[in-house]
Amino acid sequence: MRSNESMMQAADFRGNEEIHVVAAPRPEPAANEVLLRVASTALCGSDFKLWRGGAEFIAGHEIAGWVEQPGHRLHGKLCAVYIPEHCGSCATCLQGMTQSCLTVSSLIGWNRHGGYAEFLTVPENCLLEVPEDIDETLAPLLLDTIGTSAHALREAARHLRNSSPTVLVMGAGPVGLGVLLAAHALGYGSIDVSEPNTERAELAREFGANIVPTASTEKRYDLIVECSGNHAARDLAIHLVLPAGVIVLVGENAKPWVINEDKVFRRKDFTMTRTFYFPKSEFAENVALLRADRARYARLVDDRFALADLPRKFADFASGKSIKPILSFAGEQ
Numbered sequence: 001m002r003s004n005e006s007m008m009q010a011a012d013f014r015g016n017e018e019i020h021v022v023a024a025p026r027p028e029p030a031a032n033e034v035l036l037r038v039a040s041t042a043l044c045g046s047d048f049k050l051w052r053g054g055a056e057f058i059a060g061h062e063i064a065g066w067v068e069q070p071g072h073r074l075h076g077k078l079c080a081v082y083i084p085e086h087c088g089s090c091a092t093c094l095q096g097m098t099q100s101c102l103t104v105s106s107l108i109g110w111n112r113h114g115g116y117a118e119f120l121t122v123p124e125n126c127l128l129e130v131p132e133d134i135d136e137t138l139a140p141l142l143l144d145t146i147g148t149s150a151h152a153l154r155e156a157a158r159h160l161r162n163s164s165p166t167v168l169v170m171g172a173g174p175v176g177l178g179v180l181l182a183a184h185a186l187g188y189g190s191i192d193v194s195e196p197n198t199e200r201a202e203l204a205r206e207f208g209a210n211i212v213p214t215a216s217t218e219k220r221y222d223l224i225v226e227c228s229g230n231h232a233a234r235d236l237a238i239h240l241v242l243p244a245g246v247i248v249l250v251g252e253n254a255k256p257w258v259i260n261e262d263k264v265f266r267r268k269d270f271t272m273t274r275t276f277y278f279p280k281s282e283f284a285e286n287v288a289l290l291r292a293d294r295a296r297y298a299r300l301v302d303d304r305f306a307l308a309d310l311p312r313k314f315a316d317f318a319s320g321k322s323i324k325p326i327l328s329f330a331g332e333q
């Protein structure tokens, strides 16, 4: 059901694991913004903190939608939403690192309204046009699942000295699985994955990974991509990384992490790097990754539902029942 012209349906994350679907004013685009009719928004584990603590703005940050602005060059086109607002003119933006703009640090779905709603407004320079062969169900994967994962690997490659590295991916949630698929595409050979959830581990195995126990210290690695955010996993990564190896931290954890600066930490000349999201310029490469492995990426989208079901489906997602469920507005027009 479509709302009337001035109102829309939106999710209100009230905290204490409560989500209400409410009527909200349909947003009006400011200058240099466009109105987007949301097609689909993927659920993300990083939203758990809003689910528990409440959200000041409409949540949802893995968004694809149709531009709803007659006269705009992209009117009616499907676009993915690049969530970091960015000025395009500071030294960091000019270097291409649009995800780390020095002037603006606002993220769509966090510091302004996101995609768990029928409409949102998006800064013009945050629109990423989605090619026509990619539908609205797969389009959100181009962001966190493929974009964040592939960027972590691209950054790691800048620091790696071994050209055929041994690789461990810690955590096989959407980002870990994304790292696994991107690592195959980027030519890495055998890839080990550690993941406590047996269904996720099984999917990683079907995607060609060699599954290792989560606390295993049997093997050492040139490259470790830490996607769980778990402090024990990060400590283990420091232990397992080979001299001159690389650890990439992609997982998130709001609690302070204390590093034990013992001889293991001191004596390896290793690189530990932290990556965030991806530069806008990598979007075309992310599209290419999706096209090259479409069937396996499609398997990550294991549930699709309407906004009215978000409260229940979000709880299912939080209990680990699905990998990349998608809130979908397709079919409601």
Ligand SMILES: [Zn+2]
Binding pocket: 043, 044, 045, 046, 061, 062, 144
């Ligand atoms: Zn996300």
Ligand SMILES: [Zn+2]
Binding pocket: 086, 087, 088, 089, 090, 091, 092, 093, 094, 100, 101, 102, 103, 104
């Ligand atoms: Zn900037």
